[in-house]
Amino acid sequence: MGQIESRIPDLGVEQELAQSLMRTETNGMTDRQVLSDVLSRPENRYLARQMCYVLTIQGLMSSCRGIHRRPTEPLSS
Structure with a gap:
């Protein structure tokens, strides 16, 4: 459906993400899998x-930050 x-909103987040990515074993993983692995830690x-x-639905994009959650919600699966 x-x-x-994901989009990186600014240079600061990009640099912190790059540091986390450097500490990650990525052999055999797609970019999407690596990002998911890093952000889920x-x-x-x-x-x-x-x-x-x-969120892209049948070629139509919603705006950045189109998916909202309360800041107090835990980010766990």
Whole structure:
């Protein structure tokens, strides 16, 4: 039905994400899998909260930060 893609909102978040990615074993993983792995780690969940998320449904995009959650909600599966 739709797909959610992440966007990096600013240089600060990009640099912190890059540091986390350098500490990650990525052999055999797609970019999407690596990003998911990094953002799902408890020590990096603050980065997940700072990312922008875009929902695309049949070629139509919602705006950045189109998916909202309360800041107090835990980011666990």
